[in-house]
Amino acid sequence: MFIFFGTRSSKIKTRKLQGPTECPHCQSQDSFFATTFGKYFHVFWIPILPFSKTTLVECAHCKKTYRTNELPENIQQALHKTDEQNPVKRPIWHSLGCLVVVAFFGLSIILSIVGIIFFKANRDIRENLLDADIEQLTNTPDQGTDAVSYHLKDCIIDEIDGVDTNEIEYYSKIEEEKLLVLLNIKKGLSVTETASRKQIVFAVEDCLKHYVLPEEPMVGRKEIYIGVKDKLSFVLIKTPDGEDMDGTFADKKLLFTFYGDKPVKE
Ligand SMILES: [Zn+2]
Incomplete structure (x- = not known):
């Protein structure tokens, strides 16, 4: 041997x-x-x-x-x-x-600490704000506190390919002239065709335009930021600054401009 x-x-x-x-x-x-x-x-x-x-x-x-x-x-x-x-x-x-092993572990620990410090120092607060809003997603929006979501849930009842509309969670928020609408499709979008996937965003836009905004005149003519996520990540995003609706994942950074035009550091 x-x-x-x-x-x-x-x-x-x-x-x-x-x-x-x-x-x-x-x-x-x-x-x-x-x-x-x-x-x-x-x-x-x-x-x-x-x-x-x-x-x-x-x-x-x-x-x-x-x-x-x-x-x-x-x-x-x-x-x-x-x-x-x-x-x-x-x-x-x-x-x-x-010595090599000790040096390796020592170096790994130092690099991790440096990495965490660097990451924290460079984390964009707008991401924290978005994460906090994602936490607010609910299947039973309250008319008093989130009228837009309440009306959206009422409106989006038509069958959409690959989506059980009863299961969608909603959250909306208004900041000055901007309206953020978040949807969570807990079971995920089961359709793979891009055209079918986009239907959910179009349904939101239609409902906002013809049903929600007339019902809630306070919402007025806002710039609309729509983010649709599934269990893991955003899948469809449409904002005044651009959209990401053709891939399997959507870049959530597009939604950051809802919270401010420039990165905000801690
Ligand atoms: Zn001798």
Whole structure:
């Protein structure tokens, strides 16, 4: 099997032991060198996590190597003394994988925070206003508080392809010379043909013109902003500034001008 993870070790440091020492094998004086190896866990040969260190001591004269626990007490002490003065430090690349992961998460968190701050600073308040008005959509508009919606619901009873007119929710709002009419087709527009989809907007316009506005003279001749949405998003939008009625989704930004011509920042 192809092994792509496991452990590897690499030489960290070789140093001469401080004397006095004597090789138990060849009796050479001060001939010891200690070499420390570091083991690390790797995935695809990329070091992820360091774990153990091993030190071997070799006599430069007779080439005999000793594990530290095989050394006489006095040589072990010489090794300790050498390492105290000049500690063996593991190279940072033994934890490369960990560092990359930590750096990645750290960077993600920082970028998210920056993103949220940037998003909040740049969010157009007109979008919040539209969202608040969407919350007001209701299937039982009140004649006292929302006469336009009340009359619209009364008027739009004819069959429209792919729409159950009884299920439509309405909300309307007047701001100076502007009239906003929002419709929510909860079950969605089931027709796919553009011409059929537009019927709902034309029905709203017809009702406003021939039924609602004469009934409510206060509404007068307003600039009319119509937004039709389904469960997920706007699907049809028609405003004095333009319309979006040919795609599957409509760009709700078109409705923002109802709340003001220019973006409003917090
Ligand atoms: Zn020796």
